[in-house]
Amino acid sequence: MCFHTSTTHKTKKLEAHYKVxxxxxxxxxxFDKPNYHLNGFAHPNMLVIPQEKADVLAPGVWGIVPNNKSSxxxxxxYKEAVKYGGGLNARSEKIFNHFIYSSCVMERRCIIPVxxxxxxxxHNKKKYPFYFRHAEKKPLALAGLYSVIGTYITFTILTKEATPLFAEIHNKKNRQPVILDDTLVDNWLLPELTQNDIKDIVNTNYPEEELETYSVSRxxxxxxxxxxxxxxIEKQIYPELGLEF
Known part of the structure; x- marks a missing residue:
């Protein structure tokens, strides 16, 4: 699951890349201050592009909260939801029938630039972290859903079944975040999408050759x-893993 991210691009870079x-x-x-590691369970503030205002980067709190809650x-x-993953990730297979996601999926989709x-x-009952980024260090667009609680945006990152690259790395859960390539970024925020359109976008795999991945410090x-x-985010080699990337 995607519980740890990195946000190091300047806001001007994100504005130019996403035309917002x-x-x-x-x-x-x-948000110009680089965050090399954001732990989702700390519920950090991150920038998102919300469907309702698709021309802006707005601050959001990582961890979606049901619409019936107050600020x-x-x-x-969050204290209660930690046992359910803190609202950090949403299984894309459940977005049309889950009690939180179903109220957001048609009108409150978002992009989370990282x-x-x-x-x-x-490996041998130990966890080794791997870092994923664009091979040319461009921003990556993660697909998400959000709710609006008072003056706060709260969001979650969509996940799906792993592609071969992610299955080799995330070998216990076999999941990965939904990453949108540049051709799908604008489409994801279109208000007229049907359920089938949304499923098609979620099921479109990001080109693995555009990603760079390597192991980092435990x-x-x-x-x-x-x-x-x-x-x-610097590479650290673990010979015992026998993985080459």
């Missing part, structure tokens, strides 16, 4: 270490 504008210029200093209930909901994300590889998973540092 940051919703408030006062947000630039916040002062968000924190308590510079990369991390997935675990299991300190990514350590609560005792500050892993939001530039070195966390």
């Amino acid at each position: 504008k940051v919703s408030d210029d006062k947000l630039r200093p916040i 002062d209930q968000i924190r308590d909901y 510079s990369g994300f991390f997935e675990p590889h299991d 300190s990514l998973f350590s609560p005792k270490e500050d892993s939001n540092v530039e070195t966390i």
Whole structure:
């Protein structure tokens, strides 16, 4: 599942790439600061492109919250929902019948721009993190759903069954985030999409040859270490894995 991301591109880069504008210029200093590792379970703020305002980058809280909650209930909901994954990921196979996703999927789809994300590889009962990014270090567009709680956007990242590359890395869960290539980014936010259109987009696999992946420090998973540092996205080789990327 996709619980760890990296956001290092400047807002100007994201604006040019997605042809959007940051919703408030006062947000630039916040989101121009590179985050080499964002742990979803801390429910960080990230920029999203929401369907209802598809020309802007708006701040959202990672972890979708049901529409019937109020803003002062968000924190308590996250404490309760941690056993269900904290609302960080949504299985795309359930988006039309899940009690949260079904109310969002037709009118509140979003794009979550990231510079990369991390997935675990299991070997001899140990987890080894791998970093995924665009081979040319371009932004990656993850497909998501969102809810609006008071003045807050809360969002989740869609996942699906792994392609061969992801299955080799994420070898226990065999899942991956839904990544949209440039031809599908605009389509994902179109209001006239049918259920079949949405399914077709979700089931379109991102070209694996456009991705770069490699193993990184296991300190990514350590609560005792500050892993939001530039070195966390540097390659670290583990000979015991026998994987070559």
